[in-house]
Amino acid sequence: MYIAHRTDEPVVRNQSLKTHLTNTKILCERYGADLGLKHVCGLAGWLHDAGKYSEKFQNYINQVHTETVGKQKINHAFAGARMLEHHFHFQQKNEYETIFAELIENVIMAHHNPGGPYDFIDPVGRKNQHHASGLNRLPFSEKMRETMTDWTVEEIEQRFFTDFEKSDFEAYLKLALKEIQQKNEDDLLDYQLYYLRFIASCLVDADHSDTAAFASDKDYRPLDTTKILRTYQAANEKATAKLANKVVANSQMRALNQVRQAMSEQSATSGKGPIGIYKLSVPTGGGKTFASLRFALNQALTHDFKRIIYIVPYTTIIEQNAAEIRKQLELDEDDYAHVLEYHSTLNEDGLNFNYYYAKDTWDAPVIMTTQVAYLNALYGRGSKNLRHMHRLISATLIFDEIQTLPAKTISMNNAFLKWLEKEKASTSLLCTATQPTLEAESLENHIPEATEIVQDLPTVEKQFQRVTIDTHFLKSAWEIEDLVDFAVQKLEEVNSVLVVLNTKAAVKAAYEGFKAQNEAVTAYHLSTYMCPAHRKDKFKIISKDLATARTGEKKVIVFSTRLIEAGVDLSFESAIRSLTGLDSVIQTAGRCNRNHETALAKTYLIKMSNSAENLGSGLEEIRITGDITTSIVEKYEDSELMSSRAIADFFERYYGKNQIDKTLDYPLPNDQSGEKTLYKFGHKERCGSVVNEDAARYVNEAVKDIPHIWLFAAPQTISENFRVIDSQTTSVIVPYNDKGNNIITTLLSDSASFEEISNALKEAQNYSIQIYGNLSNSNGFTKGISAVETFRGSLIYYANSGSYDDNVGFTNSLSLAMF
Numbered sequence: 001m002y003i004a005h006r007t008d009e010p011v012v013r014n015q016s017l018k019t020h021l022t023n024t025k026i027l028c029e030r031y032g033a034d035l036g037l038k039h040v041c042g043l044a045g046w047l048h049d050a051g052k053y054s055e056k057f058q059n060y061i062n063q064v065h066t067e068t069v070g071k072q073k074i075n076h077a078f079a080g081a082r083m084l085e086h087h088f089h090f091q092q093k094n095e096y097e098t099i100f101a102e103l104i105e106n107v108i109m110a111h112h113n114p115g116g117p118y119d120f121i122d123p124v125g126r127k128n129q130h131h132a133s134g135l136n137r138l139p140f141s142e143k144m145r146e147t148m149t150d151w152t153v154e155e156i157e158q159r160f161f162t163d164f165e166k167s168d169f170e171a172y173l174k175l176a177l178k179e180i181q182q183k184n185e186d187d188l189l190d191y192q193l194y195y196l197r198f199i200a201s202c203l204v205d206a207d208h209s210d211t212a213a214f215a216s217d218k219d220y221r222p223l224d225t226t227k228i229l230r231t232y233q234a235a236n237e238k239a240t241a242k243l244a245n246k247v248v249a250n251s252q253m254r255a256l257n258q259v260r261q262a263m264s265e266q267s268a269t270s271g272k273g274p275i276g277i278y279k280l281s282v283p284t285g286g287g288k289t290f291a292s293l294r295f296a297l298n299q300a301l302t303h304d305f306k307r308i309i310y311i312v313p314y315t316t317i318i319e320q321n322a323a324e325i326r327k328q329l330e331l332d333e334d335d336y337a338h339v340l341e342y343h344s345t346l347n348e349d350g351l352n353f354n355y356y357y358a359k360d361t362w363d364a365p366v367i368m369t370t371q372v373a374y375l376n377a378l379y380g381r382g383s384k385n386l387r388h389m390h391r392l393i394s395a396t397l398i399f400d401e402i403q404t405l406p407a408k409t410i411s412m413n414n415a416f417l418k419w420l421e422k423e424k425a426s427t428s429l430l431c432t433a434t435q436p437t438l439e440a441e442s443l444e445n446h447i448p449e450a451t452e453i454v455q456d457l458p459t460v461e462k463q464f465q466r467v468t469i470d471t472h473f474l475k476s477a478w479e480i481e482d483l484v485d486f487a488v489q490k491l492e493e494v495n496s497v498l499v500v501l502n503t504k505a506a507v508k509a510a511y512e513g514f515k516a517q518n519e520a521v522t523a524y525h526l527s528t529y530m531c532p533a534h535r536k537d538k539f540k541i542i543s544k545d546l547a548t549a550r551t552g553e554k555k556v557i558v559f560s561t562r563l564i565e566a567g568v569d570l571s572f573e574s575a576i577r578s579l580t581g582l583d584s585v586i587q588t589a590g591r592c593n594r595n596h597e598t599a600l601a602k603t604y605l606i607k608m609s610n611s612a613e614n615l616g617s618g619l620e621e622i623r624i625t626g627d628i629t630t631s632i633v634e635k636y637e638d639s640e641l642m643s644s645r646a647i648a649d650f651f652e653r654y655y656g657k658n659q660i661d662k663t664l665d666y667p668l669p670n671d672q673s674g675e676k677t678l679y680k681f682g683h684k685e686r687c688g689s690v691v692n693e694d695a696a697r698y699v700n701e702a703v704k705d706i707p708h709i710w711l712f713a714a715p716q717t718i719s720e721n722f723r724v725i726d727s728q729t730t731s732v733i734v735p736y737n738d739k740g741n742n743i744i745t746t747l748l749s750d751s752a753s754f755e756e757i758s759n760a761l762k763e764a765q766n767y768s769i770q771i772y773g774n775l776s777n778s779n780g781f782t783k784g785i786s787a788v789e790t791f792r793g794s795l796i797y798y799a800n801s802g803s804y805d806d807n808v809g810f811t812n813s814l815s816l817a818m819f
Contacts, residue, residue, distance in 0.1 A: 003061050005214050015214045017052050018163040027206035034394040039176035041202040044107050051076025053159035054151035077112050079156045081105035086153050099188050100180040102711045106140050107200045115716035116386050117196050123681050123714045191419040193682035193713045197389050205387035225306045225365040233297040235329050256596050259463045260287040267291040270453045271298025275424045277450040283464035284433045284590025296396035299427050306394040309367045311374045313404040315343040317567030318368045340364035362391040372724045381719040395426045401566045402430040403583045410664040411445040411679040434583035437651040466593040467601040469641045471633045477609040484513045494573035495549040496556045500588045501578045502622050506613045511559040526560035530809030533766045534736045575603040581625030582650040628653050681714040729770040733798040740767040744798050
């Protein structure tokens, strides 16, 4: 028996290579079928570990558990690719066969590569010791022709075909070729990055799942998510009907609910429509969470989709929406396996095996995740990101607050949505009150026209008009003292005010300035210098105080960064917003008068001085969008600023400026020419147009022994340079309440067990903040720092007890310590 894996805990067990290849092939078939590539992906799974048939590998794995054998590096990943190439060796491949072979061979060779599939043509000139030029121009082709000393193709084939019938393999190969020939050749070339990553994702997920099943001695059974979503659809319709029949005494609230119900019905009807790209332009407070859920569940019912994926900008939205959806679908409040929250702040201690399986594989009917995790599934480095990509197929992708997608990722994301639409593989729903102009023809890489769900949008906007934006105070720049005086003045007119500023320092200064003069008013501070557990507690307290304020029994004011602008269900009587992008201004206005508590509320747009907000390095985007907002204010009346017309105008100007600067195409970091972008490395026509002149010359002249290649994408260069968030941050555990203090105490304890430390680190995610920069190299944080290496060999940072305040969170004027 040829062995793929062996474990000696608790007893020696072997997994045969035939079993592993068969299991991986079956899982790959299951995943690949979602894109009509059942046998293409199955072939990759069947061949991926063929190199383990080598004498050298079998000797190694048989010795490793019986003797003291050092870890050996045996190349087993390339053999399956060489086997496939050997099949075509004596025949002239046509274009489809060449593309087919290049896709599968690359995926097989790279299934252990952290950067994912290899570049076909290197667009940046990566150093390579094997060539006199010092540059690796054709990574894929060169690896296909690299001399192998661990095995020969003949040896691998001879053993492979003792476990499997050659006639079965050849018949299977024909089925796979037939599938690839069903695809349009231009589409295969234009969207090769996504076909390649999809096949790689299916393989890596299947390989890891089967290996983990053997290692843990558990039987992994993928969920029948299509069937589960059908039951959810029925439960949701029942809950929706119950909510529609609920009696509401307040006439204004009743009218608002009627409009919400109408949009819910429109969402349900659209959900029965074809696969494609849709927009849900629901004004703030319009109930888009449940409207989008109803749309997605009807899409699942109509098209047998396997999952619904919510993609949101902030983790706070995930927690809130997940709780609401579980309640709506009559699920247990801790059912994390079926409504999966995939984000870094979840306390995983005590959760069951099904949750961990769902987290690793994204095998869940409903997934709530962040923009960062979604974009990393498409372009990010590492197997964790790569294995999630294929779950984006056969799904409804709900982009909550789509306007917050980073500008540099716009072209790459639009390309992916166009591919989904062409393949009829998944439906995309763009949700926001401030819809960006991603379809505008002025945008070089725009998406197809999206179907708007909300009928007669201008009329709906008027029906939802509960707040206006007042721009009269933009003529002069304010200091913190001016802002505080104005807030005091507004609190004489209303009982609750929200103040949103652009920087954490300005928010803290305004909060402290107000508190010093107005102790009788209940004031709160919110920023990302407060850990998630702290912010969550504050939201609950603020919500209760706002209810009391509505009765006139107290005055409440909240000073916050933009974290409050989306997915936070708090309602103020008035708001003050520092100048920024119009979309963000409207989101702040959306925190006012959410349930029509008054006839019409006001949001005041102001301009803070440079000294008050200090929009320096890294905050240039706020200044740019603020300037565009100013130009919009000059063109429109205040009463029109929240209209879809003004919003579209804002985004066209914003994208226009970014397109000139090539920002939308994700510029290659540190590229001096300004011409190279990650978008170009995967989305341009083949060969010469995507590489520099030296690489083109290398392709055409220098390489005589490498045949012409059809594919050109540079997926490894993309994954190595792709970062959704540019700024480097360091996680710092804070001593918020007894729990935070206990976590730090446990991690500092010499007597803490491995399990106690492991649980403390999991819990720490909810008690951590992100500090910009690398603290170990920062002069500002080195005084008084001590270090202890954890069992994971890493340094964990924590804030001293004196540096965390129950009102403002971490204050960087105090010291940090490290262990």
